[in-house]
Amino acid sequence: MVTPPVVLAIAGTDAGGGAGIAADLTTYAALGVHGASVVTAVTAQDTTAVHAIHAVPLSVVQAQLDAVLADLAPAVVKTGMLGTAEIAELVGRRCAGLPLVVDPVLRATTGATLAGPELVEAYRSALLPVATVVTPNAAEARVLLGLTADGATPARELAVRLARLLRGPAVLLTGGPEADPAATCTDWLARPGQEPLALGHPAVATTNDHGTGCTHASALAAYLARGDDLEAAAVGAAAWVTAQLAVSRSWQLGRGRGPVAHTSSTTRPLNHSAPRTPVPLTEEIA
Numbered sequence: 135m136v137t138p139p140v141v142l143a144i145a146g147t148d149a150g151g152g153a154g155i156a157a158d159l160t161t162y163a164a165l166g167v168h169g170a171s172v173v174t175a176v177t178a179q180d181t182t183a184v185h186a187i188h189a190v191p192l193s194v195v196q197a198q199l200d201a202v203l204a205d206l207a208p209a210v211v212k213t214g215m216l217g218t219a220e221i222a223e224l225v226g227r228r229c230a231g232l233p234l235v236v237d238p239v240l241r242a243t244t245g246a247t248l249a250g251p252e253l254v255e256a257y258r259s260a261l262l263p264v265a266t267v268v269t270p271n272a273a274e275a276r277v278l279l280g281l282t283a284d285g286a287t288p289a290r291e292l293a294v295r296l297a298r299l300l301r302g303p304a305v306l307l308t309g310g311p312e313a314d315p316a317a318t319c320t321d322w323l324a325r326p327g328q329e330p331l332a333l334g335h336p337a338v339a340t341t342n343d344h345g346t347g348c349t350h351a352s353a354l355a356a357y358l359a360r361g362d363d364l365e366a367a368a369v370g371a372a373a374w375v376t377a378q379l380a381v382s383r384s385w386q387l388g389r390g391r392g393p394v395a396h397t398s399s400t401t402r403p404l405n406h407s408a409p410r411t412p413v414p415l416t417e418e419i420a
C-alpha cells in the first residue's frame with residue numbers, strides 16, 4: 135500500500151479557477167500529494183476583478199478544520215486567503231505546532247483588498263508567530279512590517295527584517311519580474327541566525343500570472359510534505375511556478391490577467407539542472 139502525504143489548504147475559492155483553492159488542489163495533485171481543503175471565503179472573481187466576497191461563518195470553518203485534523207493527519211498545512219481576523223486566530227490556535235506555510239494574501243493581482251487592518255493585525259499577533267515559513271511578496275512584507283505598501287527598501291532587507299520581527303519562522307520573500315520582464319526573478323530566503331539566501335530563476339514574460347503566489351506556496355508545501363528541506367522546497371517551488379507560467383504564456387483565457395497553468399506541465403522545470411527524482415512515498419507492506 136502506498137500512502138501519499140496529505141497537505142491541507144486553508145483558503146478562499148476563486149470562481150475563475152486561477153487562484154485560491156483551485157490553484158492549491160491542482161498543484162497538490164500534480165506534485166503527488168493528497169490535498170484536503172478548508173474553505174474560508176467564497177469569491178465571485180474572474181481574471182479582471184473580485185466582484186464579491188462571502189466570508190464563510192467561523193463555525194463552519196471550525197467544523198471543516200475539526201473534520202480534517204481529526205481524520206487525516208496533514209503533513210503540512212498551507213494558508214491562503216483567510217477573510218477575517220477570527221478565522222486567522224482560529225487557524226493560529228488549531229495549527230500551532232504543525233508544519234505551517236503561511237501565504238499572507240492581502241491583495242488580489244487585479245487590485246481588490248483581501249485583508250483589512252484587523253486581519254493584518256491577526257496575522258501579526260496570532261498566525262505568523264506559529265508559522266514554519268511565511269511567503270509574502272515585497273508589498274505584503276512591507277504591510278506586515280508596518281511600513282507603507284510602496285517603498286524602495288530592497289527585498290533582501292525586507293526579508294531579513296520580517297524574519298527578525300517574527301523570531302522563529304523563516305521568510306521566503308517572493309519576487310515577481312520587476313521592470314524588465316526578461317530578467318531574473320529573485321526570491322529571498324531569510325532564516326533566523328543565517329545569512330539570507332538569494333534564489334534566482336528565469337522570469338517568464340507573461341501577463342497570465344493570476345494565481346502565481348498560491349501556486350508557489352502550494353508547491354512549497356507539497357515539496358516540504360514529500361520530505362524536502364526548506365531550501366530544496368523553495369528552489370523546487372520557484373521552478374514549478376516558472377514552468378507553469380511558461381505553459382500558460384500563450385493562453386488566451388479571460389479578458390484580464392489570465393491564470394497561471396494548472397494543467398500538467400510538458401516542460402521540465404526551468405533552471406533545474408537535474409530532473410527532480412520523485413521522493414519515495416511512505417510504503418506500508420500489508
Ligand SMILES: Nc1ncnc2c1ncn2[C@@H]1O[C@H](COP(=O)(O)OP(=O)(O)OP(=O)(O)O)[C@@H](O)[C@H]1O
Pocket residue numbers: 241242243270271308309310311319320321336337338339340343344345346347348350371372375376379
Ligand atoms: N513572470 C514570472 N516569471 C517567473 N517567475 C515568476 C513570475 N512572476 C512570479 N514568479 C514567481 O512566482 C512566485 C510567486 O511570486 P509572486 O511575487 O508573483 O507572488 P505573489 O505576488 O504573492 O502572487 P499572488 O499575487 O498571485 O499571490 C515566486 O517564486 C516568483 O519568483
Ligand SMILES: Cc1ncc(COP(=O)(O)O)c(N)n1
Pocket residue numbers: 145146147148153154155177179214215239241242243244343344345346347348
Ligand atoms: C481566493 C483568492 N486567493 C488568493 C488570491 C491572490 O491571488 P492573486 O494575487 O493572483 O490574485 C486571490 N485573488 N483570490
